[in-house]
Amino acid sequence: MNAPLPDHIHPAVKPRLVPAAMLASLRERFGERCTTSSAVREQHGRDESPFPVTPPEVVVFCESTDDVAAVVRLAQEHAVPVIPFGVGSSLEGHLLAVQGGVSVDLGRMDKVLRVNAEDLTVTVQPGVTREQLNREIRETGLFFPIDPGANATLGGMAATRASGTNAVRYGTMRENVLALEVVTAGGDIVRTGTRAKKSSAGYDLTRLFVGSEGTLGVMTAVTLKLYPLPEAVSAAVCHFPSVDAAVQATIQVIQMGVPIARCELLDANAVRYVNRHDKLALREAPMLLMEFHGSEAGVKEQAEIVQSIADDHGGEGFQWATTPEERTRLWAARHRAYFAGMSANPGTRTVTTDTCVPISRLAECIGLAVTQADEAGLPYYIVGHVGDGNFHIAYMVREDRPDQRELAERLNLQLVTHAISLEGTCTGEHGIGLHKMGFLVDEAGLGTVDLMRTVKRALDPKNIMNPGKIFTL
């Protein structure tokens, strides 16, 4: 078992400086959209991970695919790293300029390019956020379900193969990206996939880019599946005597094939933080926050089955939130757990685990994790997309206490080791980034990681695309 990286910057790798000639070319083309101001660089050299800020040398604000291609061609010519940047909501250090280079800010590429409501597809620029997309398509009666909590960009979500609360029903970015426009490491603009729902036309390059964390190219347009807004939606809250009871109920719901749309676990700590932060009065006990989508009758039927399963596991106080306002309030609170935890523990940052295991092993995996977390004594809470076997323990570690960070990382290592032994993965949805490169080798094996390296070297021979993430070369 490989220990987590002791440092986030591989000691053998030196930053590659942006040469003056390249900077001059960038300034000539981009004018004020190319900046070396330290405030902007700092903002582009961090994310929501606990890694120290590691700024790029230059930030370029791109407004078109041609802009991106122009930057990448210059970077290719000068062998300088390129790091795509959305809103900076990554949790694993994806955006940090560990080998220097240029941050390509895609935030201004925020147009919904085409809505094909009659085909249930939409094509967006990479800087469109998921909330923006759902606002802009509201009148079509369709929605995009993937919801990682943060209001991330769809480019960033595709790059990390994100998922979140709705994935138990609607799948992840893996299942929901139909086609891409990508600027390759060579600066070429290529398209992968079509708007057809399925295809057997050659290698699945779309899915090779989805989850590649910016290391193979820059996505400049993303075509996504949409879904009809369900006729009926209802949310329910149910409290359980223990985390284990809540998880056992979830396992049974999944094994029975109930098409539940969301099935989120919050442990008592998470409920407490959320109550305080959002001024709610939820009972401070382990809780499932569930959502059902379908016809009126279908939703009722699903909920009855789930309620009966919950009863069998000591679930109490099955409460309905059927108005959109109530539902929004509950989900917004859930999504703010991350910030609620930090605001309850001032001066801390969060180290978040992200294991995902086969559903039958979830109780075992989460059980040991709780025991270890309680023993460790760090403030923590658990939230989980438990219907998928995925959960997060968030440890709040003080920024001035490196020993706490180290302890949290040790706990994460123990958890990942356990999850891998249960045939699970070190990361259900956050990605590898800087944080889990050792875990990836433990999980996939060196031979498989070497295959990834072979693909990377072939598509990016100068190693300019977000180098030093997923693996070092």
Add this chain to the structure above:
Amino acid sequence: MNAPLPDHIHPAVKPRLVPAAMLASLRERFGERCTTSSAVREQHGRDESPFPVTPPEVVVFCESTDDVAAVVRLAQEHAVPVIPFGVGSSLEGHLLAVQGGVSVDLGRMDKVLRVNAEDLTVTVQPGVTREQLNREIRETGLFFPIDPGANATLGGMAATRASGTNAVRYGTMRENVLALEVVTAGGDIVRTGTRAKKSSAGYDLTRLFVGSEGTLGVMTAVTLKLYPLPEAVSAAVCHFPSVDAAVQATIQVIQMGVPIARCELLDANAVRYVNRHDKLALREAPMLLMEFHGSEAGVKEQAEIVQSIADDHGGEGFQWATTPEERTRLWAARHRAYFAGMSANPGTRTVTTDTCVPISRLAECIGLAVTQADEAGLPYYIVGHVGDGNFHIAYMVREDRPDQRELAERLNLQLVTHAISLEGTCTGEHGIGLHKMGFLVDEAGLGTVDLMRTVKRALDPKNIMNPGKIFTL
């Protein structure tokens, strides 16, 4: 627009002979499981495509992953092609030894290795067929839905990214393969993916291999998702005044988000062939054959919505087949359309199109295809997984009439050109094989196909894995 390949063997490429030393090594290890008998070679040098038989030089019957790795290592050493073989049900010439080499018969690797019913997963050897799998897991209450019609092997289905009648609800092999064991071109045994339902751990090598048609490695174990058998299943047949009316009804069903499990179109020709072959008495008019999965109430609700949509499009005689026997009879007949067509037209082989378009363009695409087929005068029928926008025109061409084959290929070219202009794909589920290499370039663009070539060269530098398929190097 590139014309279909005039010949299936690229004129510039010479077969690479299996050297005597390699043959001796194979014989030493495999004894009678290594054969050069012409009957066995012929059987391994054809599939269900109309291409002429092109036998490998040697056939090796593998019984284990180590067997496969041993063959691949020898092939690597001697730079000789390796072609994985399941049951030979490919439709696009995937199995033909166009550059000579060794056929690796995986038919004896037919064990269901692990059923994890509690996780809804199963791991199989590549030679397990889909019908066998569903027989072997019957008592678990689970099933594997992907059904391409032929009783193909799961290895072959993964290699071509197959789908079929159930894909409209359950997805394709792309969505249903969780993990793989693969023998790489270098003869290494690697594992991709885990049994966790989702993961963001590095490049999605699983999906890179799924659909790679044996050109990147040999799959030696496949982990699949399973689904609970629905509480209720019912099938319905509905006749329409025209193909267009049937398609318009389908489009509306999909746009409304009805979770229909199967939605198959048969044109009047297909119904006629099927009636004759299976001694059925279906009305010989365009027909939708549908299936609904869910709870008793859910199935009823779906069927009512669909019936009302069908009514709006002139659908008549909505007939139910609720007993498993009736359903099996209907679906078996549908699956035998391919053989029914040939048996009604003795001395013919079938040229099958496989376009898939965004659902809103389906009526337009299929409409022009029908007009062109009627004008051409070849015997044909249409079947289609129309809920996915995917349909097949099967032209029966006489084996002694190369002009008929050429005409069918010209019609296919017209159809593919049209489908691509509608943002669709040349192949929804059959793969590229030998047949659609030109179409792939038309669809994806040379830059994207060159990316595929780059991946291929990196993972298989000697071009030994099923060379000459998908693209030539």
